Amino acid sequence: MNRQVADITESHSARHHPAPQHSHPAAPRLHVPVEHPALRILVVENEERSAKALVQDLIRRGYRADSVATGSQALQVHHQADLILLDLDLTDLDGLEVCRGIRAMSDTPIIAVTERGSELDRVLGLQAGSDDYMVKPYGFHELLARIGAVMRRVRPSQTARTIEHGPLRIDAVTRKVTLHGRPVDLTRKEFDLLHMLAMQPGAVVSRRQLMTQVWDDAWSHKGRTIDTHVSSLRGKLGSSDWIVTVRGVGFRLGNP
DSSP states (O other): OHHHHHTOSTTHHHHHSOOOSSOSOOOOOOOOOOSSTTOEEEEEOSOHHHHHHHHHHHHHTTOEEEEESSHHHHHHHGGGOSEEEEESOOSSSOHHHHHHHHHHHOOOOEEEEESOOSHHHHHHHHHTTOSEEEESSOOHHHHHHHHHHHHHHHGGGGGGGEEEETTEEEETTTTEEEETTEEEOOOHHHHHHHHHHHTSTTSOEEHHHHHHHHSSOSSOOOTTHHHHHHHHHHHHHTOGGGEEEETTTEEEEOOO
């Protein structure tokens, strides 16, 4: 597996798909243009050599690429990427669970990558929240084409990734918040908490749901972690009415 992934380069396809031995004219060289230069791509791959090779190839094509080796790291830094190449065959966490966790917190495009190519595996990958699914080994040109196709689908909807609630504006793409046009400086968890409440205006979000999707922990209570962050958010937004406590249940976004 590692050898195959490490060979994801432009010459990869030629080695694994040799030209038939007959006299037909040579096929024209395949060229896939980069449609979204400076796109930030996160490669989630536990095999260091494979990840390094893929990141280098993407950077040569004009992308801003970086990699992490574990699902835990992916859950921590996924918000910094415009697109995620997620290997489902991780060693620390189940890849499908990592995919679900990222999707629960953001709509960043995800291309799932795995050696498992059955129809059931593809269905499970897509149901977990991936936008596309690639089976190893694959050609680098195909990967570029799929990145372009996924981004064409999501770019038109980016305006929907900005939530406006009265004078409060939350941009999920840049992770910036403004109130009456003035920036509000939030920590990563404060932003995730506010964004989750804003995605369900008027609805009460339970403490358990917040712990699961913001802190990736459905079981521990972590003391008064949520209450501390809610208090800090209220202070930064200038009113306790922005976040309403529903006793015994959770919180909802208010209308001060």
